[in-house]
Amino acid sequence: MTIIEKIFKNHSKDKIEVGKTIWLDIDVRTARDFGGAQVVKNLLENYDENYIEDAKKTFFTFDCNAPANTIGYANNQQVCRKFARRHGIRLYDVDAGIGSHVLMEEGIIHAGLTAVGTDSHYNIVGAVGAFGQGMGDVDIAFIFKTGKTWFDVPPTIKVNFIGIPEEKWTAKDLALFTVKNLKGHVLGKAIEFYGDVIDSLSLDGRITLASMVTEMGGIIGFIPPSKEVINWMEIVSNKKIKPIYADKDANYEKEMDIDVASLEPMVALPGNPANVKPVRELQDTKVDSVFIGSCTNGRFEDMKMAADILKGKKVHDGVMLKIVPSTRKVWEKMLKSGIAEQLFEAGAIISNAGCGGCAAGQIGMTGEEEVQVSTANRNFKGKQGLGNTYLASPATAAMSALNGYIGGW
Amino acid sequence: MDNGNKLFKIKGKAWKIEREGKLIDDIDTDMIYHNKYLHIVDKKEMARYAFSNLDGWKNFPELADSDGILIVGENFGCGSSRQHAVDCFISLGIKAIIGKSFGAIYKRNAINSGLAIFECRDIDKADIRTGDEIEIDIKTGNILKNGKRVARAKPMSKIQLDIYKAGNLFEYAKKMEKSFMP
Ligand code: SF4
Numbered sequence: 001m002t003i004i005e006k007i008f009k010n011h012s013k014d015k016i017e018v019g020k021t022i023w024l025d026i027d028v029r030t031a032r033d034f035g036g037a038q039v040v041k042n043l044l045e046n047y048d049e050n051y052i053e054d055a056k057k058t059f060f061t062f063d064c065n066a067p068a069n070t071i072g073y074a075n076n077q078q079v080c081r082k083f084a085r086r087h088g089i090r091l092y093d094v095d096a097g098i099g100s101h102v103l104m105e106e107g108i109i110h111a112g113l114t115a116v117g118t119d120s121h122y123n124i125v126g127a128v129g130a131f132g133q134g135m136g137d138v139d140i141a142f143i144f145k146t147g148k149t150w151f152d153v154p155p156t157i158k159v160n161f162i163g164i165p166e167e168k169w170t171a172k173d174l175a176l177f178t179v180k181n182l183k184g185h186v187l188g189k190a191i192e193f194y195g196d197v198i199d200s201l202s203l204d205g206r207i208t209l210a211s212m213v214t215e216m217g218g219i220i221g222f223i224p225p226s227k228e229v230i231n232w233m234e235i236v237s238n239k240k241i242k243p244i245y246a247d248k249d250a251n252y253e254k255e256m257d258i259d260v261a262s263l264e265p266m267v268a269l270p271g272n273p274a275n276v277k278p279v280r281e282l283q284d285t286k287v288d289s290v291f292i293g294s295c296t297n298g299r300f301e302d303m304k305m306a307a308d309i310l311k312g313k314k315v316h317d318g319v320m321l322k323i324v325p326s327t328r329k330v331w332e333k334m335l336k337s338g339i340a341e342q343l344f345e346a347g348a349i350i351s352n353a354g355c356g357g358c359a360a361g362q363i364g365m366t367g368e369e370e371v372q373v374s375t376a377n378r379n380f381k382g383k384q385g386l387g388n389t390y391l392a393s394p395a396t397a398a399m400s401a402l403n404g405y406i407g408g409w
Numbered sequence: 410m411d412n413g414n415k416l417f418k419i420k421g422k423a424w425k426i427e428r429e430g431k432l433i434d435d436i437d438t439d440m441i442y443h444n445k446y447l448h449i450v451d452k453k454e455m456a457r458y459a460f461s462n463l464d465g466w467k468n469f470p471e472l473a474d475s476d477g478i479l480i481v482g483e484n485f486g487c488g489s490s491r492q493h494a495v496d497c498f499i500s501l502g503i504k505a506i507i508g509k510s511f512g513a514i515y516k517r518n519a520i521n522s523g524l525a526i527f528e529c530r531d532i533d534k535a536d537i538r539t540g541d542e543i544e545i546d547i548k549t550g551n552i553l554k555n556g557k558r559v560a561r562a563k564p565m566s567k568i569q570l571d572i573y574k575a576g577n578l579f580e581y582a583k584k585m586e587k588s589f590m591p
Contacts, residue, residue, distance in 0.1 A: 021568045034447065038492060041450060046579040072448020120490040120514055136492035136518035142578050150568050187484060188513050217484060219513055272435070359444070380437045380488060382462045383444070 002156035002250045003222045004190040007131045010244075011114050016153055018253075024151045026143050028108055028115035029057055032099050034064035034359070035118025035137045037076035040083045042141035052087050053147035059108070060084050060091040061099025061117070065362060066354040068094070097327030097353035098295045100124050100132070101207070105329055107237025111225050112244045116143055121295050121377065123220040127203070127210035128233060129243045131220060154190045154219045155253035156246075161195030163261030170305065171205030172297055172375065172393035175212040176266040180276035181258050187217040189253065192224070192246060197260050203229050204299035211296040212377050215273040265396050265407065267373075270388035271381050279396055279407035288370045288387070289320040290401040291357040297375035297394050298326025298356075300333045306398040307339040310346035316404035321348040322363050324356025346401075357384060373400045419525055419545045421478040421504040423537050428465055432481060432533050436463060437488030438515065442497050444489075455493050456500035475502030478543060480532055482508065486515025495519045505545055507532050507552065507562055520569045521578040527552075529562035547573070 001009065005016050014022035031039040043051040052058055060080045068074035077094070084091040096102050100122055103109045111129035116122060118140050125132035135149075143149050159182070161174075174197065182191070191213060201209065206223045213221035225233070225243040233241045265279040292298075292306050303325060315321045323343055325331040331353050334340040340350060351363045358376040366372050366387025375397050379389035390406060399408045426433055442455065443462040449455055460466040479498070485508040486494060495518045498506070505525035509532060519526040527545060529535075535552065536559050537543060544553040550564035565573065575581035 021566060035490065035492070038450060042579070070448060076448065076450075118490055120488065134490040134514055136490050136495070136514065136521065138492055138521040138578055139517060142521070142582060146582065152566070187510055217487065217512070378437075378488065380439050381464075383439050 002190065002246050002252065003129070003192055003224070003244055004131060004154065004156060004220065005250075006244045006246070007112060007114065008151075008153060010112070018153050018155045021150050021152050023148050024114060025148055026116055027057060027113040028059070028103060029140065029143050029147070030059045030061055030099055030103065030115070030117040031080070031137070031140050031144075032060065032064055032118055033062040033066065033068070033073055033077045033080065035140065036060055036080040038137035039118065039141045039144060040079050042137055043144060046141070047145060050145075052089065052144055055088040057147070058089045058144055059099075059103065060089060061096065061102055062092065062094045063096070063098045063354045064359045066094035066352065069362065094354070095328055095352070097325070097330070098298065098355055100295060101298070101326045104128055105236060105327060107233065107239070110233045110237050110239070111230070111241050116140060116149070121211050121214050123213050123218070124207060124211045124295055126213065126220045126222045127206040128229060129222060129225045133220065134214070154188055156190040156192060156250070157186055158192050158194065158252040158255045160255065160257050161193070161197045162257050162259045164196050164200070165260050165263035168265055169263045170265075170393040170395055171201055171208035173263055173266045174260065175209045175296070176268055176276045176391065177260065177263055178209065178258065179212055179215045179268070179274050182216040182218070182256070183274035184217070185256065189218055191216070191218045191221040193221055194224070198223060199226060202301060203232055204301035207299060208296050212273070215377055265393065267396065267406065268379060268391035270379055270390060273378055273391060279392065282390070282406045283408065285390070285406040286371060287319055287373055287400045287404055287406055289322065289364075289366065289372045290397050291322045291324070291372060291374040291376065292394050292397050293322075293324030293326065293356045294358040294374075294376035295326060295355070296377040298324060298330065300330050302375065302394040303330065303334050303339055303343070305394045307342045309395060309398040310348070310402060311342045313346055313402060315347040315401040319401050319404055320364070321346070321401045322357055323348045323350045324363060325353045328353045373397045373406060417546060417548050419478070419505045419547060421476045421543065423480055423539055423541045423543050424473055424477050425480045425537065425539045426466065426482070432509070434483040435487060436481065436485050438486055438491050438494040439488055441486065441494040442491060447491060447493060449493070452496045452500050455497040459497040459501050470501060473501060473503070477501070477503045478545070479503055479506040480508070480537065481506060482533070483510050485511050487512035490514045490518070492518050492522065495522050495524055499524050507545070509533065520572055523573055523577040525573060527562035529560050532560055532562070535560035
């Protein structure tokens with residue numbers, strides 16, 4: 001069986017067969033400030049009582065608009081707070097950071113579990129070998145109430161990365177390159193990633209790759225946990241972790257090889273995360289602003305990558321550099337390790353933890369024709385304002401901030 | 410409410426969501442329902458913002474007041490998990506969406522809200538124009554115009570059909586056996 005099939009088998013009474021609909025038990029059920037108020041509304045409108053099957057497995061996490069900068073969001077957050085208090089649900093408030101990251105850091109989501117949230121990047125938890133899925137507020141309300149959901153067992157595609165790139169590559173370049181290669185091939189499918197390049201990825205790098213499976217169109221991308229990742233999970237969860245790996249004779253719908261030996265820094269052009277080109281082809285694109293953060297690249301390693309480039313230097317005249325750590329823990333580490341100071345001295349604006357520039361215009365939108373380099377995962381038109389957003393790694397973003405042009409390697 | 414007897418045929422007026430004569434691919438949820446209206450919780454109000462960020466289609470809510478069947482391209486509804494992007498169409502009176510393919514979350518959201526959604530790989534080749542009256546047989550997936558089949562979509566899965574018949578996921582849950590519910 002493949003990883004998803006094995007996890008499903010542990011969480012369902014139904015027979016696991018590709019294409020079949022099963023009822024799936026959900027270990028971790030979450031809603032955030034985006035969608036959360038709707039979840040509450042659905043529950044109140046549709047049921048009389050017993051809204052929550054198990055409060056210990058249910059969480060609210062505020063990250064989209066934190067702290068709220070519109071009355072609408074402020075109200076929605078307050079609706080969730082009141083509901084959470086009344087029903088004994090744990091709530092991670094506006095100070096905590098991106099929900100999926102926070103729950104991994106807290107050891108609440110780990111290998112082998114099933115987790116859902118009102119966040120289309122919940123499949124990011126494939127980074128630690130858990131099954132995760134973003135869902136709408138109807139789905140999530142139903143899961144809060146019942147602890148279960150229906151799910152069509154997807155086929156799995158096995159992706160083998162061949163070779164190890166020589167230099168200057170980051171997990172984000174790998175992720176962008178993979179989006180380019182897999183887009184159109186994995187819609188509605190689970191993915192398992194293998195290869196030397198995968199084994200070499202740190203936890204933060206795994207998060208980057210897993211976070212972009214949504215842009216590939218996949219249901220989830222599993223990265224089989226390494227020793228290092230298992231150790232980390234055991235420390236944060238204070239539990240013995242038994243990751244799920246695929247059987248030797250697992251049935252894949254397809255195997256695909258992606259040659260990464262010549263991987264180089266990549267960027268996705270405005271409007272489409274799959275329209276990926278090498279950075280060197282875009283070197284004369286002038287940059288107005290740079291955003292480093294999001295669930296894709298808001299980890300400590302990402303911040304350090306940027307700081308190493310910017311240390312002792314100044315961002316280019318007229319370029320805005322906006323930085324948002326993904327969680328309060330990342331922020332803390334930046335503060336204590338001196339990285340925050342390095343970035344500050346280089347001219348960065350550093351905001352509180354959360355989705356920041358990736359959602360709802362926190363820490364600034366782009367104006368018409370503004371060129372932004374962002375480490376987020378999406379650059380659809382209108383997402384971050386009226387400007388043109390290029391997706392890139394923290395290293396490319398930092399280089400762009402320094403040079404005033406994309407890349408500048 | 411039991412919709413068990415709801416007709417197994419959906420009739421409506423086709424709206425091909427196209428640009429330069431071609432169905433638009435990769436319409437994401439921000440183009441369907443822009444994030445600046447996300448704080449709205451009243452479903453009726455959401456109708457006003459359907460396709461509010463899709464070039465060439467921003468006035469869609471005024472054009473299509475009821476009874477529409479959307480015909481869309483590849484990967485429709487990719488992007489965020491917002492339910493608004495489904496609810497805005499329901500409020501507008503859209504009866505069904507036929508697409509070449511859908512974003513996974515979008516498809517679930519539509520099914521759970523009781524909006525009929527059909528996958529049809531060749532829908533772009535079918536002899537259908539905007540304004541045509543068409544009919545979908547939800548059991549067979551046949552798409553008919555003037556009583557003649559012009560395309561065939563994947564029929565609804567069992568769970569999809571059950572939820573659709575119940576009205577939405579919540580109504581469906583109420584009908585399910587006690588053994589399942591806590
Ligand atoms: S950072 Fe962006 S993509 Fe990630 S969870 Fe937040 S809003 Fe979604």
